[in-house]
Amino acid sequence: MSEQTKSPFHINILTIFPEFFESPLSTGVIGKAIEKEIFSVECTDIRAFATDKHQTTDDLPYGGGAGMVMKPEPLVGALESARQNHGDLPRIYLTPQGEPFRQPLARKLAEGDGFILVCGRYEGIDARVREGWIDHEVSIGDFVLTGGEPAALIMLDAITRLLPGVLGNPESIVEESFSTDMLDYPHYTRPRSFRGMDVPEVLFSGHHAKIEQWRREQALKMTEQRRPELLKKDK
Ligand SMILES: C[S@@+](CC[C@H](N)C(=O)[O-])C[C@H]1O[C@@H](n2cnc3c(N)ncnc32)[C@H](O)[C@@H]1O
Structure with missing residues (x-):
């Protein structure tokens, strides 16, 4: 695809807390770049794809043990909808078990057309979703967060500042x-x-x-x- 016809970089964040992203995505360099349509971000509420009347997104773990697990049906519904709307962007699950997020990976992802980020909560997502609907798993460091949302923001920030036109002075990233x-x-x-x-x-x-x-x-x-x-x- 030539530079002129390349569709704008798009990030779709799948989360049960879309409101988490409101302030960071409207602030500073990132907020301005979104306003100028240098890239676009969509926060998809996984709960909207729940299949029961209580809009349940988690359930007890098979085999027992602590915590809850994110159910497959709402997640796969959200992932399929994201793919339908934005083509075959890579689907990335944020997890402490993923590939460590470093600058070379930020650069590689900045060269693509965007990506879909899946934010886990509780003990994480059902393993079958990881197997069948996730292309890549990424960790932002050797520690455990309560959810993938802060990790998604860190990735979004580090990657989008590398996109042409986002920083005032492109020399800053050299x-x-x-x-x-x-x-x-x-x-x-x-x-x-x-x-x-x-x-x-x-x-x-x-x-x-x-x-x-x-x-x-x-x-x-x-x-x-x-x-x-x-x-x-x-x-
Ligand atoms: C409490 S954590 C689950 C931890 C998981 N049971 C484990 O021990 O690996 C809940 C969610 O936070 C996110 N998360 C936590 N730590 C992370 C990290 N270091 N990098 C990326 N995502 C992280 C993931 O999406 C994860 O599904």
């Missing part, structure tokens, strides 16, 4: 943590002296090569101290 194998260098703004702490002299030198070199050294130092594994080629 030199930042993880764009190379290093963390970012330290940043300073006015005033030049703050409570006895001065901005490094080199930043006033006007000598671009020297500033560049200082920033590279600082980035390297920061990475060696905090994330040495990023510097290893075979990580």
Whole structure:
């Protein structure tokens, strides 16, 4: 598909709490980008696809044990409806058991046409839905949240800021943590002296090569101290 005819990037979030996304999706850079129709987001209420009069979305686990499990019928109904409306966007389930979400995956997803995110709650979703209707599973880190909604927001934010036109200055994503194998260098703004702490002299030198070199050294130092594994080629 040529750049001109490419449909706008679309994200469909399947959740039992669509209201969770109201404020974040209307705020700041993300809110503005949605307003400018650089990408679109739809929050689908899984409950609307429940098949009983109480609109039940969870049930007791077979085999017993703690917690509830998200029922397959409403979820699959919501997934099928999302596919009907937006073609074959990849269906991603958010789970601590998924592939760790890192910058290369954010970049890869930003190159596509969008995706469908499934937010779990309770003990998670029925395993048959994962087997039959999910293309990819992603984790935002080695910890357990109460639900997939904060994870969906994190993914949405990290991916959509990489889309052309979302950030005011596209250069911002060229030199930042993880764009190379290093963390970012330290940043300073006015005033030049703050409570006895001065901005490094080199930043006033006007000598671009020297500033560049200082920033590279600082980035390297920061990475060696905090994330040495990023510097290893075979990580
Ligand atoms: C309480 S958690 C379920 C945890 C699950 N029983 C386990 O031990 O792996 C409920 C939901 O939160 C979401 N969630 C929790 N931690 C997450 C993480 N680290 N990354 C992505 N989603 C997460 C998932 O959608 C999950 O279905």
